Every structure is written in C-alpha cells, then in structure tokens.
Amino acid sequence: MTKRPGQEVPPTASDPETVPRTRLSRRALLGMVGAGVGTLAVAGAAGLTWKAVEGGVFATGTGPAYAAWDALDAPGDATLALVSAAVLAANAHNTQPWLFWVSPDRIDLFADTTRTIGAMDPLLRERDLSLGCALENLVLAGPAQGLATTVALLPEASDPTYIARINLRATAAATSPLYAAIANRHTDRNAYDTSRAVAPAQLDALGALVDTPDVRLVWFTRDAEKAAFGELTLRATEAIITDPQQSTDDYAWYRSSWEEIQTKKDGITIDPSGQSALIRALSKIIPVTQQQNNDGWLNGMRTIQVPTAAAFGAIVVRNPADRTQRLAAGRAWQRLHLSATDAGLAVQPLCQVPERIDRETSAGLPADFTTAMAALLPSGTHAVMTFRIGYPTMTALPSPRRPASEVLL
Ligand SMILES: Cc1cc2nc3c(=O)[nH]c(=O)nc-3n(C[C@H](O)[C@H](O)[C@H](O)COP(=O)(O)O)c2cc1C
Structure with missing residues (x-):
C-alpha cells in the first residue's frame, strides 16, 4: 500500500x-x-x-x-541475473527488504532489518511474505539462465535474518510462462x-x-x-x-x-x-x-x-x-x-x-x-x-x- x-x-x-x-x-x-x-x-x-x-x-x-525493469534479460553474469529477477518481486510497501550474497554456485538471501514498516507490520509477517516473493522470482529465473536451484529455508537457526541458501548447478536452459511474466x-x-x-x-x-x-x-x-x-x-x-x-x-x-x-x-x-x-x-x-x-x-x-x-x-x-x-x-x-x-x-x-x-x-x-x-x-x-x-x-x-x-x- x-x-x-x-x-x-x-x-x-x-x-x-x-x-x-x-x-x-x-x-x-x-x-x-x-x-x-x-x-x-x-x-x-x-x-x-x-x-x-x-x-x-x-x-x-x-x-x-525504473531501469531494473529492463535489466532482466540484459546480457551479463548468469548468477546476478537471478538477483535481477528477485528484486522485481511484489513486496510490502515497496520496502524491498532484501540483501543477497552471491557466489558462482550459491546465492544467500537475507532480510534487511532496516527496511520495515513499523506498526503496519509489527510481527514482520509482511516482510517474510515479501522475501518469499523474491525467492520465488529467483528460483523461476534459474532455468532461464541454465541454473537449477536447490533451496534451504532458514538454514541457520541462530540467524533469523538468513532467509534462504540457494545452491546452483548447471542445467539445460529453459524458460517458462511464469518467468516471462516477471517484468x-x-x-x-x-x-x-x-x-x-x-x-x-x-x-x-x-x-x-x-x-x-x-x-x-x-x-x-x-x-x-x-x-x-x-x-x-x-x-x-x-x-x-x-x-x-x-x-x-x-x-x-x-x-x-x-x-x-x-x-x-x-x-x-x-x-x-x-x-x-x-x-x-x-x-x-x-x-x-x-x-x-x-x-x-x-x-x-x-x-x-x-x-x-x-x-x-x-x-x-x-x-x-x-x-x-x-x-x-x-x-x-x-x-x-x-x-x-x-x-x-x-x-x-x-x-x-x-x-x-x-x-x-x-x-x-x-x-x-x-x-x-x-x-x-x-x-x-x-x-x-x-x-x-x-x-x-x-x-x-x-x-x-x-x-x-x-x-x-
Ligand atoms: C505482503 C504484501 C502486502 C501488500 N499489501 C498491499 C496492500 O495492502 N495494498 C496494496 O495496494 N498493495 C499491497 N502490496 C503490493 C505492494 O505494495 C507492491 O508489491 C509494491 O508496491 C511493489 O509494486 P509492484 O507489485 O507493482 O511491483 C502488498 C505486497 C505484499 C508482498
């Protein structure tokens, strides 16, 4: 809203x-x-x-x-392209409460604890939903970049900001109607x-x-x-x-x-x-x-x-x-x-x-x-x-x- x-x-x-x-x-x-x-x-x-x-x-x-909307299919690093898809996700109040750590065979998704909406989301429900939205885009973008994804949610109990570890491995490139709808x-x-x-x-x-x-x-x-x-x-x-x-x-x-x-x-x-x-x-x-x-x-x-x-x-x-x-x-x-x-x-x-x-x-x-x-x-x-x-x-x-x-x- x-x-x-x-x-x-x-x-x-x-x-x-x-x-x-x-x-x-x-x-x-x-x-x-x-x-x-x-x-x-x-x-x-x-x-x-x-x-x-x-x-x-x-x-x-x-x-x-608004340039991020045109960046999705721009040539460049395949792993980074998954993040380019993730940032286009729906998210509460357009706070974009996410951070990504990227390496060639893995992406880690973290919550950005500075990007909250206070009493509008006191239990951080909407922040978690927003991070789920970003994760979905990221996973959908994998095959389009020739990368299969394996997701571990909340992989470290001691770190509540660590939302997902996404392991990547090469696969045959394939696109999908949902991926095509991202932008x-x-x-x-x-x-x-x-x-x-x-x-x-x-x-x-x-x-x-x-x-x-x-x-x-x-x-x-x-x-x-x-x-x-x-x-x-x-x-x-x-x-x-x-x-x-x-x-x-x-x-x-x-x-x-x-x-x-x-x-x-x-x-x-x-x-x-x-x-x-x-x-x-x-x-x-x-x-x-x-x-x-x-x-x-x-x-x-x-x-x-x-x-x-x-x-x-x-x-x-x-x-x-x-x-x-x-x-x-x-x-x-x-x-x-x-x-x-x-x-x-x-x-x-x-x-x-x-x-x-x-x-x-x-x-x-x-x-x-x-x-x-x-x-x-x-x-x-x-x-x-x-x-x-x-x-x-x-x-x-x-x-x-x-x-x-x-x-x-
Ligand atoms: C958890 C969540 C709650 C949202 N709540 C509302 C809402 O109550 N009203 C609304 O108009 N948009 C709502 N949105 C949509 C966001 O405002 C919207 O995704 C964001 O502004 C980015 O715009 P976009 O979806 O057009 O890219 C919500 C989105 C999420 C993920």
Whole structure:
C-alpha cells in the first residue's frame, strides 16, 4: 500500500488548499519582478510547466528508479541475473527488504532489518511474505539462465535474518510462462471490469498454485462473502487511518518528489496508485499531506477498489507465526500474481485486515478484526495475504526498484 495506493490519492481540485493557485502566484511574482505585470500569465504557466517537469509528470516509468525493469534479460553474469529477477518481486510497501550474497554456485538471501514498516507490520509477517516473493522470482529465473536451484529455508537457526541458501548447478536452459511474466507483473490498483467475472475454472487453476500442505487459497466469490470481506476491509482501512502510529508508519514509505523516487528507488509512489492521469499529474506538482493521503486511500477503497473486484481471495496458513509457512505463502502469492499476469488478469493485495489483526495481537487490543476474519475462513486457518482479482481496464504502471547491484552484500 501500500499504503496503498488508493492511499496516494491526492487532493481534489475543488479543495482550496490544494489547487495550483499558490504556486502560480509565486511564479507570477517572479515574473513581475523580472519582466513586469504583463508577463504574469506566461510566467505562471511556465512555472507550472517547470514544476511539472521537475515532478516527473512527463517522465512516468523512466530514469534510474525504473531501469531494473529492463535489466532482466540484459546480457551479463548468469548468477546476478537471478538477483535481477528477485528484486522485481511484489513486496510490502515497496520496502524491498532484501540483501543477497552471491557466489558462482550459491546465492544467500537475507532480510534487511532496516527496511520495515513499523506498526503496519509489527510481527514482520509482511516482510517474510515479501522475501518469499523474491525467492520465488529467483528460483523461476534459474532455468532461464541454465541454473537449477536447490533451496534451504532458514538454514541457520541462530540467524533469523538468513532467509534462504540457494545452491546452483548447471542445467539445460529453459524458460517458462511464469518467468516471462516477471517484468510485466505490476500491482493493479485501477478499477477492474465489472462486466466480466473470472471463470470458476480460472480461479481453481490459480488456487492449485498454492500447493503446500499448510498454505491454501480461499476465494470469496459469492455476493454475501464479497460484501462481508469488502466491508471488513473498509473498516480496517478506517482503523489504520485513525491509529496514529499505524498511519504515521504507513506514510513514512510514501515517496512524493521525483528526485526522492529516483534516489531511493523504493516506496509507494503516485504512478501505480490507480488514480487518473490528471490527479497523478497534480499530485506530482502539489505535495500530498498525510491527511489527504489517508482520505484518498479510503475514498479509493470505497469507490473503486472494493466495488469493482470480481472476487476477493485469501492465502491462509495453519500457523501465521511460522516463518516457513509465511515464506511459502509469499512464494505462492508471487506465483499466483505471475500466473494471473500471464492470463491477462489483474490483482491487488488488500492487506488492511491482516495488518489490523497483527496490530491487535502486538498491541494487546480487543480481537475485533481477528474474530471477524476468522468467521469468514475455514476453521483453523489464518489469512496472511488478502487480495482482489478481476479483469483490467487500464495498464498498471511500474513501481521503482533498486537494481541488483544495490542490494548485494
Ligand atoms: C505482503 C504484501 C502486502 C501488500 N499489501 C498491499 C496492500 O495492502 N495494498 C496494496 O495496494 N498493495 C499491497 N502490496 C503490493 C505492494 O505494495 C507492491 O508489491 C509494491 O508496491 C511493489 O509494486 P509492484 O507489485 O507493482 O511491483 C502488498 C505486497 C505484499 C508482498
């Protein structure tokens, strides 16, 4: 959410606090000093254009922050190419909480303990899922580079940051549809096509990808189930927004300036937020406050993301504290998202409910969302990742990424 992107909804043009009048006036003032009152209108327009250029309005998806999306099939070291695939994985708040140690016959994946989202992920569930997503991409990229992989999860009990040891050996090169989808997969926060249901057979095929004994996929396809999960998600969004710590920790990963995006190459940005081109352009020119961000997030959830979902889904596990199950759930999500991309489907995680459940657990709050979500799931299962699915109406835009060279130990 990502902050979720809907979250990034910027100010509305009717809000007197946010219309570009202030900036135009400032630019106009400069124009008056330099060339007289007659240049006022021109100077205002020029200032706005300059601000638009500086804010990246005309540069969507370009620059160093987006170069990793084109690096996947570039010629180079085969082992490093696996890391180039891993960094393109889905990950919570685009924190990219990973580090890699690379040698010719082995890659080690570590958690970067500095890249967390605080009260939004107090039990580090989402960090483990994100690392699982990266691991899945890495493994899928092996055969494409002529490398077979053998994975040992959490190989040293004494080091909780050591996520996986991946041994490599030469094999015949082979690509796969899931590998081919890696550079085209993007979280889609736009409206989905409400005239098209996703066929039950298609949902079953995606469910079959979640295939470990303790990790399963649950679909919410009936009207009553969809309404119940949608309502719960809206209520969880409100709860996050009104929880000062969660809201602040969420907003900390929001990147608003083009320069910051190009430098940090991470975080939540306006381009993939699902907003219209006009709103995206405006919010690159006018900084969005935390309050505006929250209001926009809730509004987008209420008017676009929940109502246009063809179905909702939940990846559930037996034990949400078990890190092996979390990593398997992350691998399953990445696989599911790649397969959905290959099939022309759109998906978006909507994890507000699990985020509130973890907040209730860690802060000792009443088990409101914990109880309500349990009522929607098979007994003895717990949701670690919840999402929506549907047919796209627009092209989902890419998020920034740090390239492989910036995440090596
Ligand atoms: C564990 C996890 C939780 C996520 N939660 C949300 C969410 O609640 N809302 C949302 O819009 N995106 C969510 N995302 C998607 C990330 O924000 C997204 O993967 C990241 O910003 C990178 O963008 P990309 O997937 O388009 O490459 C989640 C992803 C993961 C792996």
